[in-house]
Amino acid sequence: MKERIPAFAVIGHPNEGKSSIVSTLAEDDSVRISPIPGETRRCREYPVTVDGREVIRFIDTPGFQQPRATLQYLSDNTGPEPEMLADFITTHRPDPDFFDECELLSPLADGAGIIFVADGSRPVRSVDKIEMEILRLTGLPRMAVINTKEKNRGEFLDEWKNEALKHFNTVRIFDAQRATYAERIDLLESLKSIDPDWQPALEEVIEAFKNDWDQRLTDTSNILINLLSQISRYSTRKSCPDEARIPEVKKSLLETYQTDIDRMENAAHKDIRKRFKHNIFNFEFPPTSVLNDDLFSKKSWRLLGLKQWQVMAAAGASGGAVGAKIDLAAAGHSLGLFTAIGGIIGAGSAALGIKPAAQARVKGLPLGRMEIQVGPLKNNFLLYVLIDRGFIYFSHVINWAHSRRDTSEVDRTGQACGKPGMTSRWSASQRKLISRFFKALQKEDSIKTGILKPQVTTLLQDTLKEISLLKQPLE
Numbered sequence: 289m290k291e292r293i294p295a296f297a298v299i300g301h302p303n304e305g306k307s308s309i310v311s312t313l314a315e316d317d318s319v320r321i322s323p324i325p326g327e328t329r330r331c332r333e334y335p336v337t338v339d340g341r342e343v344i345r346f347i348d349t350p351g352f353q354q355p356r357a358t359l360q361y362l363s364d365n366t367g368p369e370p371e372m373l374a375d376f377i378t379t380h381r382p383d384p385d386f387f388d389e390c391e392l393l394s395p396l397a398d399g400a401g402i403i404f405v406a407d408g409s410r411p412v413r414s415v416d417k418i419e420m421e422i423l424r425l426t427g428l429p430r431m432a433v434i435n436t437k438e439k440n441r442g443e444f445l446d447e448w449k450n451e452a453l454k455h456f457n458t459v460r461i462f463d464a465q466r467a468t469y470a471e472r473i474d475l476l477e478s479l480k481s482i483d484p485d486w487q488p489a490l491e492e493v494i495e496a497f498k499n500d501w502d503q504r505l506t507d508t509s510n511i512l513i514n515l516l517s518q519i520s521r522y523s524t525r526k527s528c529p530d531e532a533r534i535p536e537v538k539k540s541l542l543e544t545y546q547t548d549i550d551r552m553e554n555a556a557h558k559d560i561r562k563r564f565k566h567n568i569f570n571f572e573f574p575p576t577s578v579l580n581d582d583l584f585s586k587k588s589w590r591l592l593g594l595k596q597w598q599v600m601a602a603a604g605a606s607g608g609a610v611g612a613k614i615d616l617a618a619a620g621h622s623l624g625l626f627t628a629i630g631g632i633i634g635a636g637s638a639a640l641g642i643k644p645a646a647q648a649r650v651k652g653l654p655l656g657r658m659e660i661q662v663g664p665l666k667n668n669f670l671l672y673v674l675i676d677r678g679f680i681y682f683s684h685v686i687n688w689a690h691s692r693r694d695t696s697e698v699d700r701t702g703q704a705c706g707k708p709g710m711t712s713r714w715s716a717s718q719r720k721l722i723s724r725f726f727k728a729l730q731k732e733d734s735i736k737t738g739i740l741k742p743q744v745t746t747l748l749q750d751t752l753k754e755i756s757l758l759k760q761p762l763e
Contacts, residue, residue: 295345297395300405302351305435308464310348315565338496349392355418369427373397402430420455429483432456436463457482509748512678515556520729523663545662557681668726676709683762
C-alpha cells in the first residue's frame with residue numbers, strides 16, 4: 289500500500305497571503321508572490337522533502353471568485369462531502385466563470401486538509417464569512433491562519449478569531465514573512481489537532497523536520513570549522529626584486545591576503561544560506577551590524593567586544609593584515625631592512641608590552657633573491673571574529689522567512705554599541721578547548737585536530753541552538 293503523504297490546500301481570498309504561507313511552510317522561495325490579486329490561477333504543489341523523502345505537501349490555490357454562487361450550490365446539494373465536491377467540479381468545469389473555484393476545490397475532493405488564510409489587518413467582511421462557510425461544509429480537517437502581514441497586527445484579530453472559531457477546528461495567528469523556525473514548527477504542531485486520524489502522520493513529519501534542523505546545525509558547524517581550518521593555515525607570497533620596492537610589494541600582498549580571506553568567509557556564508565534552502569536572500573543588515581563592516585575593520589572588532597589592546601595586537605600597528613605573520617626572505621642580512629620593516633610592524637604592540645601580532649624575519653638566501661610572505665595567522669583573534677560573524681549571519685538566515693521578497697525593515701536610528709559576540713559567553717574551559725583546536729589547526733596536527741573536532745562541533749552546535757531560540761537576530 290502506498291504511503292499517504294499529508295497534503296494541505298492553502299485557500300483564501302486573493303492577495304491574503306496564501307502564497308507567502310506556502311513559501312514559508314515549504315521553505316521554498318520559488319513560490320510566486322505578487323501584490324496583484326488573482327495572480328495564482330492554477331493549483332501548484334510544493335512537496336517538502338527530508339533526506340530525499342517527501343514528508344508533506346502544500347498546495348497553493350487560486351482565490352475564490354464566485355463564493356456566493358459556490359455556497360448556494362453546496363447548500364442546495366447535500367450529501368457525502370467528497371461526492372458533493374466532485375459533483376460541483378463536474379457541473380461547473382465547463383463554465384469559465386467557475387474556473388478558479390473548480391481548481392481550488394480539486395485537492396479538497398482528493399482529501400487534502402485545509403489551511404484557510406485571512407488578512408488580520410482588515411475587518412471581517414460578509415464575503416469572508418461566505419468563504420469560511422464553504423470550507424466548513426466540506427467536512428474536511430481545517431485550520432484558519434490569520435496572517436498578520438501588516439505592521440498593524442492587533443486591531444481586528446479578536447474579530448477574526450471569534451468568526452473563524454465558528455468554522456474551523458483550530459485558529460492560529462501567524463506572520464508568514466517574519467516567522468521563525470520555532471513558529472513554523474509550532475504551526476505544524478497545531479495541525480495535529482484538526483483531525484485525530486492525521487496525528488500519527490504529522491508527528492512523523494514534525495520529527496523529520498526537527499531531525500533535519502539538527503543536521504543543518506551540524507552542517508553549519510562543519511562549515512565554520514572548515515573555514516577556520518582553511519584560514520588558519522592560509523598564506524600568500526610574492527617575489528621582490530629589490531629592497532626599495534618592499535613597501536609596495538608588502539602592501540599588495542596584504543591587500544591580496546585580506547581579499548582572499550574575505551572571499552573564503554563569503555563562500556562559507558553562502559554555504560550556510562544554501563543549507564537553509566535560501567536562493568533569494570535580499571537582506572539589508574541593520575546599520576549597527578558588524579556584517580556591514582569589513583572583516584578587517586577595527587571598529588567591528590570593538591563592536592564584538594574585543595578590548596583595545598586585543599584589536600591592536602590582532603591588527604598590528606602597521607595597519608597590516610589582521611593577525612598575519614609577515615616574513616621576508618632577502619639576499620644576505622640587511623640590518624636596515626630588518627629595522628625598517630620589523631620595527632614598524634612590531635612597534636604598537638611592543639609598546640603595550642604584549643607579543644607582536646606580526647613579525648618580520650630576514651633569511652640569508654642566494655644573492656639577488658627576495659621573497660615576502662603574508663600569513664599564516666599568528667594569533668587567534670581573527671578566528672574568534674570569524675566565528676562570531678558566522679553566528680550573526682546564521683541568525684539572520686534562520687530568521688529570514690522564505691516568503692520575504694523585500695529588504696529588511698530595520699531601525700536605522702540605532703547607534704553602534706559594543707555588543708560582545710556569542711563566543712564571549714563561552715566558559716573558560718570552552719575557550720580553552722577552542723584555543724587548543726586553533727593551535728592544532730595552525731600546526732597542521734591532524735591527530736589532535738581529529739580528537740578535538742567532535743568537541744568543537746558540539747560547542748558550535750549548542751551555540752547555534754541557543755541563537756535559534758533568540759527572539760531577534762544578532763547584530
